[in-house]
Amino acid sequence: MEKLKYALFTGCTAKQSTPEQMLSTMAVADKLGIELVELTEASCCGASHLQDYDDFLSLVLNARNIAYAEKHGLTMVTICNTCQLNTAMTKHRLDNNADLKARVNEKLGEVGLEYKGTSLVTHFLYAIIDDFGLDKIKEMVVTPLSQFNIAPFYGCHNIRPSELQNETHKTPENPYNPTSLDDLIIACGGQNVDYEEKNKCCGFHAELQAPHTAAVLTGNAIAGAMDGNADWMVTPCPLCHLKLDTQTAHASTAIGRDVALPVLHMQQMIGLALGCTSEELGLKHHLTKVDFV
């Protein structure tokens, strides 16, 4: 197979509050032989909040990020569900509205850039599933995770709205019965836990303004995984990770039940199966201790 190569849009969180996600992404890419060209020029995607304040500015900034991927002639790969949504949504809107695209390009022209629409935008989870292949992951597993019940937590912005996300996934995901992360768990040799909250919201985006709502959603998600006898949870979204890993005290108070489970990034789970060390995967950075390694 020809070596896979992507333009990596890290998003902000992987460089700040989830450093382990950056570490594990690079470690896993190295193991899989995937080349990632980091888009160091990229800005924040706006995380759906800038969009609330200044929609046009968010379009310009996201188009600029994609324009840099286009300069490399590569598919952009994201490692954050919210970055994925905002970037894919920008691409969808510009590719389907010539007038809007022209207005955005007028701005980008001021800094010598142009958004053409030539680069695809996909999440690392789907790059692995669609391009690399789960069978190949399976072949490369050296430490099967067979002793673990692992609860997948998909994160809203990878699976909804499905019409948008399925433009980028070669294998359509059913938002009511998503399978990609379950399939990845199985490919890594683990037991996937099926539970009602796996495709629900973690509450991250209302954390500051609606803390009780956010805490209940976090608590329900962890409780659902615990009731499914999960040993730990796994997510492709660093924002979900932050909510589920760091907000357990608030979540426990909100739902009146002690909840806590280790929450691994998808890359950390793959890395464990591929034989990466705990240091390479940054497992020491979790607040809810990862004590099974």
Added chain:
Amino acid sequence: MSTNAITTQKVNFNVFRFNSDVDYLPYYEKYEMEVTSEEVVLDILNRIKWDHDGSFSYRRSCRHGICGACAIQVNGRQTLACKESMSDMVELFGNELTIEPQSKKRAVKDMIIDKGDFWEKHDAIKPYLISDVEEHPEHEHLVTPAEAEELNEADLCIQCGACHYACPVVEINDDFFGPAAFAKAYRFEADVRDDAHDERLQELHAEKQGLWDCVKCMECAEVCPKDVDPISKITSLHNMLFKEGVATSNVATRHAVGFKHSIARNGVLDEGGLVLYSEMAGIVKHVPVALKMFSKGKIVPPWGITKSDNLDEIKKLVASSSTAKF
């Protein structure tokens, strides 16, 4: 000649049953049926009532996807029964389907729920055109096609409640208006003939009820049978709050605006700085978690943030492209 022959397959239905007059708890009844590829979910509800149990209750009316009466849940998915084909449901979920009302806790009898909360919130946003029209106008009040386009299909809402009962915030926060009410509010906020613009926006801005309590989970966009896409209307209303000068300084508005400042300064986000900017003195409640994160190497101090390359480009674009003021 059509090549799409009608096919049948066996489907097992697990159907929610509850009569608030006699039942203390709900229970589920099982029905096995041969389902044809031409049927919609409403046909199954009809067959349960006609062929199995005449007491089975549900709402239905137009059968054309217009009245919104027959909305229920299939395997947890909000569904307009008269619109959703059984073939699609089986393709989505397989041959084991659970039929439930839109909201189990609001069930009155089987699929029939008390939608009182939905209508109260619908009424609360003043869902009608408020305009000081002349009693005997000499001319029609013309709306240009471009102005009509601004409604962005918000007028297609049939008030089925699918988005409302799919919304996780509605389930947690009794005060929250919910996506259907917001989409309806947008329908009038975007109407050039409406004069209650700021007044309605003020109400949508309210804490606990209003726009800022949305968790952005996209459930409303996913379930809407008429493609109203309520979340996009919520975003547009957020934009209007700033554009019309209705937004006041609170944690939510500062959070949105803080992204622009942070991007203008670093390209990337200064996450800690953003929380401080948003919360102001309220930052103290985050200190215990922040200390734990710091001890685990999860917090980068402001001086440690890696800025975007070509930051001058970003600064220039923020300055020239940003139109919002706050």
